[in-house]
Amino acid sequence: MAGDADDTAGRLRAVCEELSDRFFERDDVVRTLVVTLLAGQHSLVLGPPGTAKSELARELTGRIDGAAYWEILLSKFTAPTRMFGPIDVAAPARGEYRQVYDGRATTAHVAFIDEIFKCSTAALNETLGYLNERIYHPENGGAPIHCPLIGAITASNELPEGEDSAAIYDRLLVRIEVGYLEDPSNFAALVRSAVGRPAEPAPRTTVELAALQQAVTEGVPAVAVPDAVVDAVVTLRAALRRKELSASDRRWRQAVGLLQASAYLDGRTAVSETDLSVLTHVLWDSPAQRPLLEREVLNLVNPDAREALDLADVIEELEAQLDAMAGQSREALSEWVINNAHHKLAGAGKRLERLRAEAAGAGSASCSPPPTRSRSSASRATVPPRSPTSWTSRRRSSAAAPTSSVRWARPRRSLRRSSTPRPAPAATSS
Numbered sequence: 176m177a178g179d180a181d182d183t184a185g186r187l188r189a190v191c192e193e194l195s196d197r198f199f200e201r202d203d204v205v206r207t208l209v210v211t212l213l214a215g216q217h218s219l220v221l222g223p224p225g226t227a228k229s230e231l232a233r234e235l236t237g238r239i240d241g242a243a244y245w246e247i248l249l250s251k252f253t254a255p256t257r258m259f260g261p262i263d264v265a266a267p268a269r270g271e272y273r274q275v276y277d278g279r280a281t282t283a284h285v286a287f288i289d290e291i292f293k294c295s296t297a298a299l300n301e302t303l304g305y306l307n308e309r310i311y312h313p314e315n316g317g318a319p320i321h322c323p324l325i326g327a328i329t330a331s332n333e334l335p336e337g338e339d340s341a342a343i344y345d346r347l348l349v350r351i352e353v354g355y356l357e358d359p360s361n362f363a364a365l366v367r368s369a370v371g372r373p374a375e376p377a378p379r380t381t382v383e384l385a386a387l388q389q390a391v392t393e394g395v396p397a398v399a400v401p402d403a404v405v406d407a408v409v410t411l412r413a414a415l416r417r418k419e420l421s422a423s424d425r426r427w428r429q430a431v432g433l434l435q436a437s438a439y440l441d442g443r444t445a446v447s448e449t450d451l452s453v454l455t456h457v458l459w460d461s462p463a464q465r466p467l468l469e470r471e472v473l474n475l476v477n478p479d480a481r482e483a484l485d486l487a488d489v490i491e492e493l494e495a496q497l498d499a500m501a502g503q504s505r506e507a508l509s510e511w512v513i514n515n516a517h518h519k520l521a522g523a524g525k526r527l528e529r530l531r532a533e534a535a536g537a538g539s540a541s542c543s544p545p546p547t548r549s550r551s552s553a554s555r556a557t558v559p560p561r562s563p564t565s566w567t568s569r570r571r572s573s574a575a576a577p578t579s580s581v582r583w584a585r586p587r588r589s590l591r592r593s594s595t596p597r598p599a600p601a602a603t604s605s
Contacts, residue, residue: 190238
């Protein structure tokens with residue numbers, strides 16, 4: 176049994192690596208989606224159109240041999256029968272009222288629901304039951320149908336509006352932000368992929384549906400959660416409450432399964448504090464809360480990484496001030512450098528040298544991030560990226576709940592930059 180678990184986890188890690196190579200700047204997205212499926216939970220991918228959300232969901236599901244995949248683009252007029260099964264037009268002639276479920280949500284192992292917050296009022300209750308309990312109540316009032324759903328991947332380019340869509344938002348345990356490509360070398364590779372010759376077929380690792388189901392029902396729940404991890408979770412909750420950032424007890428409890436799934440994917444039999452990084456996708460309601468959440472998780476997992484992130488903030492602040500002074504005289508710029516920038520840069524330089532010395536003493540060549548699978552994993556990188564998106568309107572306060580629609584604008588700069596261009600993949604924008 177242990178050998179089967181190791182094989183399943185190894186195959187899933189290979190899938191993560193292959194998809195990360197194909198989809199630029201999506202390492203953390205890919206790994207988090209796989210962890211979410213292993214935990215038997217649902218995920219939300221928030222981002223503007225054309226960021227490969229649906230293509231990534233299809234490609235990931237295509238790596239599960241034997242899995243039934245279903246996807247739909249919702250609108251305010253989507254009827255429940257279109258999601259869960261249309262009426263059998265021949266049945267009334269026989270005096271029956273029945274639905275056809277083949278190829279619908281009721282038979283899917285993995286579902287992709289685009290524009291999830293546009294769910295119609297008529298389909299809302301059935302969608303909530305489908306996500307919560309994996310059941311569907313037929314139109315004819317018969318016995319509930321138990322659906323084989325492992326997890327749903329949902330997507331949207333806006334936050335929910337109103338109480339109806341907020342109810343769905345609450346059921347999506349994992350929330351992932353995506354944006355347009357930031358690294359110029361990755362963007363250049365994407366452009367080349369559109370005009371170049373078709374690339375040779377890349378390696379394609381798959382995992383059997385039965386193996387994935389066994390991992391979800393047996394392998395992941397068997398991963399131990401040591402007391403040290405429980406203490407760290409309690410400490411994190413207290414720190415977030417002091418910052419007026421709170422999550423429901425249900426969300427905290429479900430998050431434990433994600434920690435177990437993260438450890439399982441890495442081939443470990445027990446959760447470690449490094450797995451807490453997945454909580455940066457769980458414990459926020461508004462994207463404005465995420466930077467604060469990341470810092471608190473970093474403080475537990477890697478205090479040096481938090482200090483490095485603070486240094487990056489200092490540099491970013493100075494860059495913004497310099498941009499605001501564009502067009503001013505040389506004398507004004509010189510005065511700003513002497514009175515402001517020089518002092519801050521000198522202090523940042525001393526702190527950076529201390530971090531480098533400490534990293535060297537711990538066996539690292541420098542304090543630069545080590546090679547990692549995840550771009551924003553606080554446990555695996557010295558400096559994780561900031562939230563990948565910015566908003567056209569002012570971000571809400573960290574305590575505000577998402578009650579109005581806000582769309583994406585220009586993505587924010589990542590704190591990590593790729594030093595070498597990546598090879599051109601097949602085009603993946605969708």
